[in-house]
Amino acid sequence: MKTITTLAVTGLAALGLALPTTVATAAGPASTSDPRVTQAMFDLAQREGVSMTDISITSLQGGTWNDGSLGCAKEGYVYIQALVHGSKLVFSVDGEKYDYHRSDKGSYFYCEAPTGSFRPDALA
Structure with a gap:
């Protein structure tokens, strides 16, 4: 299993929260230099009541969502029917x-019940 260095999010340290210095990933190298990834990790740690060091990045991919729901459609909502470029981040805990999920213009949000399709970018 490879490890990658993470970048601390400004403000979390001010709250007295310890951030991990490395994050394990089964999918190989993944860039966590984006503070939005660390913010998503913090959200998951709070949501599940675990330490950030208990969280592994399973995958981090750029790609295209099939509509504005970003693969997380909710009943009763209407979404733009256009391709939206963004990212899909999958963590694992135990x-x-x-x-x-996120669009290129937003932050990651937790998607409890993923729907829709995501087409990863082609590798160069």
């Missing part, structure tokens, strides 16, 4: 998977 074998459980947790999806976080």
Whole structure:
């Protein structure tokens, strides 16, 4: 299993919260230099009551969502029917998977019940 260095989010340290210096990933190298990834990790740690060091990045991919729901449609909502470029981030904690989605213009949000399709960018 490879490890990657994370970038601390300004403000979390001010709250007295310890951030991990490395994050394990089964999917190989993944960039966590984006503070939005660390913010998503913090959200998951709070949501599940675990330490950030208990969270592994399973995958981090750029790609295209099939509509404005970003793969997380909710009943009763209407979404733009256009391709939206963004990212899909999957964490694991004790074998459980947790999806976080975003558009290129937004921050990651937790998607409890992923729907729709995501087409990863082609590797160069």
